[in-house]
Amino acid sequence: MLFRREVLEGIAGGRIDRVFRVWAEPRVHAGSTQRTWAGIVVIDSVTAVTPEEITEEDALRSGFKGRAALLTALSKSTKEGGYHRVMLHLGGPDPRSELAEKAELTEQELAGLKATLDGIDGRSRRAPWTREVLRLIEERPGLRAMDLAERLGREKLSFKADVRRLKALGLTESLETGYRISPRGKALMAYLRSLAE
Template sequence: MLFRKEVLEGIVGGRIDRVFRVWAEPRVRAGSTQRTWAGIIVIDSVTPVTPEDITEEDALRSGFKSRAALLAALSKSTKEGAYHRVMLHLGGPDPRSKLAENADLTAQELADLTATLDTIDARSRRAPWTREVLRLIEQHPGLRAQDLAEHLNREKLSFKSDVRRLKDLGLTESLETGYRLTPRGQTLLTHLNPHPE
């Protein structure tokens, strides 16, 4: 489930505790979590609703100025299905954030990360890709995933899946558009390529 920047900021600030979606079937369930740049979002409940069920409070607590504005936004959805009210809250920081900020890596940590990348590359059905993707993100911070994928003649969804693997290691982070290396990722890439041409 995607969240706009202003919605995530509202969740962090406590102004937003619900969102509305148009789904044929719910895409999330109560108790599930989602990692975002703002932290871990916890889903409290997912309820199908009719337009009549939606209140002014719903609108305000989902980041809209009025019920009419919320209903207008929902009516513009190109998706087919019912309206769903998703209650949620910020569960805390993404544990990867602390990991990502740690740029002071020991020789053993650098060796372990290098070995992890080697394992990922060895198991890849394609040619080794981890270092190439890290270098590409370093060279083009904030570039759209679609454009980054095209640099490598890759499909966007497959490319984004690979970047998520690097993010899970604390090496990259998502921006509003595109990605950038984390301090941890920059330290590792410098270690892997200490004298770039």
């Protein structure tokens, strides 16, 4: 489920505790979670609703100025299906974000990260890619994924999947557009450069 930046800011601030979607079948269920830049969003419930069941409070608590504005937005959806109210809350920070902020790494931790990258590259069906992607993101923070992928002659979706693997290690962070190297990633890059000297 995608969230606009202002919606995530509202969820993080406690102003938004529900969103509405047009779905043929619900895409999420109660108890599921989603990682976002604002933290882990927890789904509390998913309920199919008719337009008549959508209240003024629903609109205000989903970030709209009123019921009419929410219904207008829903009616403009190009998706097939019915309306669904998704109740949610921010469950806490994304563990990857906390990991990404950890820049004070021991020699053993840095060597372990290097070994992990070596393993990923060794299992890759194509040429080693981890360091190349990290260097590109380090040199061009905020550049769109599509532009980064093009610079490497890669498809955007497979490139984004690779960046997610690096993010899971705490080495990159997503920006509103593009990515940047995290403090943990910077520490690793400095370590890798020192080994090459």
